[in-house]
Amino acid sequence: MNTTHDTVLATRELNAWYGSAQALFGVDLEVRAGEVIGLLGRNGAGKSTTFNAIMNLQVRTSGEIELTGRTLAKRSVDAIARLGVGWVPEDRRIFTNLTVRENLELARFACGDRDAVAVDDLVDSLPLLDKLIGRRGNQLSGGEQQLVAIARALISRPRLLLLDEPTEGLAPLIVEGIATAIQQLPEMFDVSILLAEQNLPFVTALTSRVYVLETGRVVHTGPTDVFAGDAELQDRYLSISIAS
């Protein structure tokens, strides 16, 4: 694949199928070191499917997927995580009967003997975690769960984080807190981020470029500020627009 030295994720001609139903059609993406890139599109556009395809879960794929120059396609989900992809699914999947510390320690354990981040170091880096650390999963708000899910994905020191609609169902004030936390991750953890979202103000605050999906195809890509200023594009491809 034709990529540059600072390419973290590249997909080329990525197709994906649920059974016999094709859900992605020739998706080309590139995320470079330190970038936060938006993956936009309406409900059912194919955002989560793109993540499923990268993680080799639920879908059958064809095409190329590379992380820092290494092929991911056809590897097991464990191998993909070990190679450096951290995935925060839409439903967050915090263990509700375990404390936040136990949730994070469990993720460390799942990393095996690799160079995992110590839970206390994670709390030092993300101070919002401090007051949550002794609480059980079922004692967390949606925004707090999102923060814990992101922290958990960072434990294995991924090169790429896949965040699937982190603001879904959250109040605007909480969204601001999540945005502040996400903003500092690339530098703090040396990680790039692919952010699936429908919340355009959030995407505008965090990302430099966007890919827009419709029915499993990339229908627009370019700088975030161009998309954020183009009401016609937004009307065509999103449910809510911000430009007037």
Ligand SMILES: Nc1ncnc2c1ncn2[C@@H]1O[C@H](COP(=O)(O)OP(=O)(O)OP(=O)(O)O)[C@@H](O)[C@H]1O
């Ligand atoms: N497990 C599945 N089995 C079959 N089809 C699926 C499955 N999951 C998703 N699809 C289909 O794949 C297409 C893309 O869905 P996907 O979940 O990727 O959209 P999305 O952009 O993440 O939407 P949302 O914003 O609602 O999360 C849709 O047509 C959807 O119905």
Ligand SMILES: [Mg+2]
């Ligand atoms: Mg989705």
